[in-house]
Amino acid sequence: GHHWGYGKEDGPSAWHRQYPVAKGNRQSPIDIIPNEARRDSTLGPIFLKYDQCRSLNIANNGHSVVVEFDDSDDRSVVLGGPLDNPYRLKQFHFHWGGKGCEGSEHTVAGVGYASELHVVHWNAVKYKTYNDAAAAPDGLAVLGIFLELGDDHRWLHMITDALYMVKFKGSATDFKGFNPKCLLPSSLHYWTYLGSLTTPPLHESVTWIVLKEPIVVSEKQVSAAALNIIHKTFPTV
Ligand SMILES: NS(=O)(=O)c1ccc(C(=O)NCc2cccc(F)c2F)cc1
Ligand SMILES: [Zn+2]
Numbered sequence: 001g002h003h004w005g006y007g008k009e010d011g012p013s014a015w016h017r018q019y020p021v022a023k024g025n026r027q028s029p030i031d032i033i034p035n036e037a038r039r040d041s042t043l044g045p046i047f048l049k050y051d052q053c054r055s056l057n058i059a060n061n062g063h064s065v066v067v068e069f070d071d072s073d074d075r076s077v078v079l080g081g082p083l084d085n086p087y088r089l090k091q092f093h094f095h096w097g098g099k100g101c102e103g104s105e106h107t108v109a110g111v112g113y114a115s116e117l118h119v120v121h122w123n124a125v126k127y128k129t130y131n132d133a134a135a136a137p138d139g140l141a142v143l144g145i146f147l148e149l150g151d152d153h154r155w156l157h158m159i160t161d162a163l164y165m166v167k168f169k170g171s172a173t174d175f176k177g178f179n180p181k182c183l184l185p186s187s188l189h190y191w192t193y194l195g196s197l198t199t200p201p202l203h204e205s206v207t208w209i210v211l212k213e214p215i216v217v218s219e220k221q222v223s224a225a226a227l228n229i230i231h232k233t234f235p236t237v
Contacts, residue, residue: 015202019200027196054076060169071089078143083207089180090120095118096222103115106144121141134205149219150217
């Protein structure tokens, strides 16, 4: 149909037809090559102020599972690093692979990960609404966290257990009291670059902050999630 997806006809290689910015000069994701990354001594550490965060719901938008937050004030923000001011926490979501295939969007020296978590924040200092910020060059800051396979992640089950409640595209359910701090690795060392949304409308509005240290999740946790999402919302590819 006219909507975008990940199939042969409506997937990333076709997005440029409806979203010409796909051929822009700051499109994400990219392959991060650590040996070519420049150390910028003017960049300090990032700070994540999530203690007062208020998660609202978990939803299946047909492309991913999203956990949304109350962003009506500056209760939860990311600041520091490359950012000139605090960016307000809006939502987080995952990019799962299909059965057994790597789902991460960014790669590191050509190597993909099982999945990738994106924590999305917007510049409420400069822009009145998320919509405005999402279309502005300094509007969004997205924290990218790689998921690699190993032991069970002790908190990810809270997400994967809720997936059966949002099996179908367009479904949502209450999801209160979840703090994304529990999904962070021990180190906040990062790569950063100016890029874009990785899905349509592909706006070139994202300051990417990709953490170097992945979190560890089990095959069971990823495959349950991926299977659920792929099986229930994507047309058979
Ligand atoms: N994968 S990612 O982290 O790069 C990413 C983050 C957010 C969005 C998003 O908000 N889309 C819907 C949306 C809603 C309002 C205004 C928008 F421009 C818009 F894209 C898309 C991709
Ligand atoms: Zn994403």
